Amino acid sequence: MSFSLAKRWCETPLMRRVLQFKICRRKIQSYNNMTYSVLRHRWIKRLPVFSGGFKTVSTQIDKDTLDLSKFPVDRIRNFSIIAHIDHGKSTLADRLLEITGAIAKTAKNKQVLDKLQVERERGITVKAQTASLIYSHEGQQYLLNLIDTPVRDQPGHVDFSYEVSRSISACQGVLLIVDANQGIQAQTVANFYLAFEAQLAIIPVINKIDLKNADPDRVEAQIEKVFDIPREECIRISAKLGTNVEAVLQAVVNRVPRPVASIDDPFKALVFDSNFDHYRGVVANIAVLGGRVRKGDRIVSAHLGKSYEVNELGLLRPDEHPTQKLFAGQVGYMIAGMKDVKEAQIGDTLYLQDHPVEALPGFKPAKAMVFAGMYPMDQSDYAGLRSAIERLTLNDSSVTVQRDSSMALGAGWRLGFLGLLHMEVFNQRLEQEYNASVIVTAPTVPYKAVLSSAKLIKEHGREEITIVNPAQFPDRSVVSEYLEPMVLGTILAPDSYTSKIMSLCLTRRGIQKNMVYIDEQRVMMKYLFPLNEIVVDFYDLLKSLSSGYASFDYENAGYQAADLIKMNILLNGQPVEELITIVHRGRAYSAGKAMCERLKDSIPRQMFEVAVQAAIGSKVIARETIKAFRKNVLAKCYGGDITRKMKLLKKQAEGKKKMRRIGNVEVPKDAFINVLKRKDK
Numbered sequence: 001m002s003f004s005l006a007k008r009w010c011e012t013p014l015m016r017r018v019l020q021f022k023i024c025r026r027k028i029q030s031y032n033n034m035t036y037s038v039l040r041h042r043w044i045k046r047l048p049v050f051s052g053g054f055k056t057v058s059t060q061i062d063k064d065t066l067d068l069s070k071f072p073v074d075r076i077r078n079f080s081i082i083a084h085i086d087h088g089k090s091t092l093a094d095r096l097l098e099i100t101g102a103i104a105k106t107a108k109n110k111q112v113l114d115k116l117q118v119e120r121e122r123g124i125t126v127k128a129q130t131a132s133l134i135y136s137h138e139g140q141q142y143l144l145n146l147i148d149t150p151v152r153d154q155p156g157h158v159d160f161s162y163e164v165s166r167s168i169s170a171c172q173g174v175l176l177i178v179d180a181n182q183g184i185q186a187q188t189v190a191n192f193y194l195a196f197e198a199q200l201a202i203i204p205v206i207n208k209i210d211l212k213n214a215d216p217d218r219v220e221a222q223i224e225k226v227f228d229i230p231r232e233e234c235i236r237i238s239a240k241l242g243t244n245v246e247a248v249l250q251a252v253v254n255r256v257p258r259p260v261a262s263i264d265d266p267f268k269a270l271v272f273d274s275n276f277d278h279y280r281g282v283v284a285n286i287a288v289l290g291g292r293v294r295k296g297d298r299i300v301s302a303h304l305g306k307s308y309e310v311n312e313l314g315l316l317r318p319d320e321h322p323t324q325k326l327f328a329g330q331v332g333y334m335i336a337g338m339k340d341v342k343e344a345q346i347g348d349t350l351y352l353q354d355h356p357v358e359a360l361p362g363f364k365p366a367k368a369m370v371f372a373g374m375y376p377m378d379q380s381d382y383a384g385l386r387s388a389i390e391r392l393t394l395n396d397s398s399v400t401v402q403r404d405s406s407m408a409l410g411a412g413w414r415l416g417f418l419g420l421l422h423m424e425v426f427n428q429r430l431e432q433e434y435n436a437s438v439i440v441t442a443p444t445v446p447y448k449a450v451l452s453s454a455k456l457i458k459e460h461g462r463e464e465i466t467i468v469n470p471a472q473f474p475d476r477s478v479v480s481e482y483l484e485p486m487v488l489g490t491i492l493a494p495d496s497y498t499s500k501i502m503s504l505c506l507t508r509r510g511i512q513k514n515m516v517y518i519d520e521q522r523v524m525m526k527y528l529f530p531l532n533e534i535v536v537d538f539y540d541l542l543k544s545l546s547s548g549y550a551s552f553d554y555e556n557a558g559y560q561a562a563d564l565i566k567m568n569i570l571l572n573g574q575p576v577e578e579l580i581t582i583v584h585r586g587r588a589y590s591a592g593k594a595m596c597e598r599l600k601d602s603i604p605r606q607m608f609e610v611a612v613q614a615a616i617g618s619k620v621i622a623r624e625t626i627k628a629f630r631k632n633v634l635a636k637c638y639g640g641d642i643t644r645k646m647k648l649l650k651k652q653a654e655g656k657k658k659m660r661r662i663g664n665v666e667v668p669k670d671a672f673i674n675v676l677k678r679k680d681k
């Protein structure tokens with residue numbers, strides 16, 4: 001075809017539309033990776049002619065969600081998905097988003113709600129995300145707010161449970177996902193009780209029915225037995241294949257109650273998540289429990305009593321979709337010039353400046369349960385690490401930071417976390433997002449001491465003090481009682497492992513509280529443990545002795561009096577502050593022995609003998625010896641007189657004595673890390 005002919009042909013109205021269509025489609029495909037909001041602003045707005053033809057959701061959103069009067073409170077449902085790790089929470093969320101058109105069906109859209117790199121890598125959800133879905137049911141449109149909850153990957157009810165419980169408190173119902181093959185696991189139980197205590201509608205969903213070994217009948221029986229939910233209420237699905245997922249949406253509409261919120265009440269909102277954006281400040285996720293809020297309104301946070309002007313409001317689908325107002329029953333985000341996430345703490349209440357309301361009950365600032373020292377690998381990186389920690393804590397108000405320093409590791413910080421998983425995730429984010437390399441010391445739990453010395457009570461201004469650094473553990477002589485944090489652990493495992501698990505629990509000072517069979521083969525055990533005994537490696541040991549079949553979770557169970565002692569580690573008689581640990585008297589010997597053994601393996605041999613000792617007060621309870629390098633001073637001495645040999649050996653011994661006396665034991669940094677990282681097994 002000649003150029004002029006082609007040009008003329010292209011100018012026909014039909015062909016122009018065909019060409020435009022092709023260009024649009026290519027552009028849309030190339031933009032598929034972008035977030036919805038970028039897509040919407042940059043491209044979709046320019047497609048008035050073809051937008052109806054594409055199966056994108058953007059135009060639907062404009063029409064539907066902006067017209068908020070379309071969703072009176074009785075057509076709003078707030079729900080959450082809770083599950084044990086890997087039971088398919090994110091996969092189901094993806095399917096729900098697809099079915100309701102919030103995201104397009106592409107392979108790249110896997111786990112849309114998991115935004116952080118660490119979340120995608122670990123396959124866990126750390127920060128709660130939210131998505132408002134529009135679903136048509138029996139000729140009516142419903143606004144379904146899916147409030148994502150952070151999950152407990154490893155046991156650590158305390159880790160993210162506060163966030164889970166606040167996310168849950170913004171909902172009226174939950175989908176409790178159980179794997180059709182694995183059945184109920186420890187985190188299923190823990191999550192169920194969170195929802196149950198919050199009096200939410202619980203919809204049991206049995207996922208992965210497509211698996212060869214799926215046994216949904218058995219799982220239904222377990223659900224009936226453990227949770228007392230009739231088996232008829234279970235919905236069997238395959239989130240991966242999309243089988244029966246529509247039934248889940250219908251159940252949300254039919255079984256989850258509408259939010260108890262009235263547009264006529266004064267504005268009241270619950271902050272259930274918040275994060276820090278370097279350009280816009282704090283972005284708070286809120287559930288509006290009454291009235292309405294507009295852009296430009298002045299709001300007050302009940303916890304701090306500070307007032308702010310609302311700069312931006314919107315829905316999350318799951319990307320931000322700005323709107324002018326948010327109404328009672330809706331869930332969305334708010335930007336109001338807050339500069340620190342501590343100003344929008346999870347669980348706080350917001351209200352209009354001139355219309356104060358009573359704060360929602362149950363707000364408590366998150367409490368750190370695991371403390372560890374954090375030091376830069378190289379002291380020259382101190383400033384860089386400080387700014388990385390500052391930036392990360394801007395986004396995570398539950399991390400506490402205190403400056404600390406150590407002879408061996410230099411200047412650093414003592415950080416408090418909600419749990420070990422929280423600490424690991426924080427550490428991983430430091431490395432991945434800020435390229436920081438850090439030394440993390442052994443985690444310790446917050447002990448308490450009831451002081452008996454009047455002088456100390458006056459100094460501290462109270463009788464009971466919390467100890468987060470073992471080096472500051474007060475002496476027995478000034479204390480009337482030590483207290484340690486306790487947890488109630490739930491273990492689920494096949495019954496063939498019961499005896500092994502029971503003996504492990506016994507070695508960790510566990511006290512059995514309950515034991516029931518959830519079906520013919522699986523046992524559920526409840527144990528009261530000191531947190532310190534399970535915080536580091538209990539779960540790993542449990543997994544390995546049960547060939548990976550046991551699951552474990554725990555929840556806080558307050559403090560209990562304990563016979564605690566401070567154990568010092570001495571290197572050639574010198575106490576090493578970084579290695580001080582607090583142990584139970586009954587476990588002191590084994591802990592001291594294990595620590596000395598590990599130090600022996602980690603400290604290189606020196607020119608003199610090194611005594612590694614564990615001591616309680618002045619009493620040495622364990623000892624290992626690192627043998628000296630022995631230079632053969634007799635090598636050149638063939639035969640000859642014995643007195644000559646003795647003279648040479650004596651001279652060598654004297655030299656070593658001098659070195660030991662004056663020389664300080666050189667402990668390499670990684671030896672500290674190795675010893676500090678792991679507690680005794």
Ligand SMILES: Nc1nc2c(ncn2[C@@H]2O[C@H](COP(=O)(O)OP(=O)(O)OP(=O)(O)O)[C@@H](O)[C@H]2O)c(=O)[nH]1
Pocket residue numbers: 083084085086087088089090091092123124125151153207208209210211237238239240241
């Ligand atoms: N065969 C099969 N596999 C599934 C199904 N649903 C999820 N999976 C797979 O199970 C694994 C875990 O699924 P996720 O959705 O990441 O699990 P999760 O519960 O969200 O995990 P967290 O993000 O830690 O909460 C993935 O490999 C999924 O592909 C299903 O219905 N059938």
